[in-house]
Amino acid sequence: MKNRKSLESYCTRLLLGVLCLLILAVPAFGQGATSSVRGAVTDPQGNVVAGATVTLTSVGTNQARSTTTSDNGTYSFELIQVGDYSLEVEAKGFKKGQVTGIHALVAKATQADVTLEVGNVNETVTVASSAETLTNRDDGSLGNNFINKQITQLPSEARNVASFLTLQPAVTRDGYVAGARSDQSNVTLDGVDINEAQYNQIGSVSSNNVTPDSNTVLRLSAEAIEEFRVTTINSNAQAGRSSGAQVAVTTKSGTNNFHGAAFWFHRPTILSANDFFNNR
Secondary structure, three states: OOEEEEEEEHHHHHHHHHHHHHHHHOOOOOOOOOOOEEEEEOOOOEEEOOOEEEEEEEEOOOOOEEEEEOOOOOEEEEEEOOOEEEEEOOOEEEEEEEEEEEOOOOOOEEEEEEEEOOOOOOOEEEOOOOOOOOOOOOOOOOEEEEEHHHHHHHHHHHHEHHHHHOOOOOOOOOOOOOOOOOHHOOEEEEEEEEEEEOEEEEEEOOOOOOOOOOEEEEOOOOOOOOEEEEEEEOOOOHHOOOOOEEEEEEEOOOOOOOOOOOOOOOOOOOOOOOOEEEEE
């Protein structure tokens, strides 16, 4: 009888412990590995259109997500993969609106506002999205995104993407960002922390030189990285720890079409320039 009461007490405590864990658990958003597309739907007079059906479709995979605009005419697609998208908007009494050429940037919201024209829903008005909007309308964070075209076409030492991380305002070659030390930055790859464990720097401690363009924790070539964003100031809470820069790197994902990359890397020394330190 005593053993039975002890077993019941143990099971009760175990059940209460599991319930406490479930209650205290909160959803953990990815640290910069995803993107979001947001916007507002209006009529030709600028009035908001509530209850419109908005469908976001991936160009590469044809996967689609749908939502409806709120009472103030806004919509939002959160936690989507980085890449190219098209947008369709349908509302009663308006022509179908379609926006193409939308690129969802990593760790930065992409704005895609739609103005519907009065008419039959069977008619479609297609608008090509303009270039990236430099003004950040969603939060107070400052930083720049490097898209795949920039990563693959800009010259780099041994195709090391880490050397591009310093091509931002307020960033030094040694990794100091807006006055913050290089060991105060936070680097994530597809939302996973890849900071160097001992000194928390982008460079590796296997060398005395730990600048971002030397040995690095980013072991991927330029062909494998889709894009990255360096947030220098006022990063959001979901970006992760650290008071310095937030570096969000994302790798390429698959599409419905077969694709790949090949390159030949040859570096002859016949045209290499000498310097003072070699002859010192």
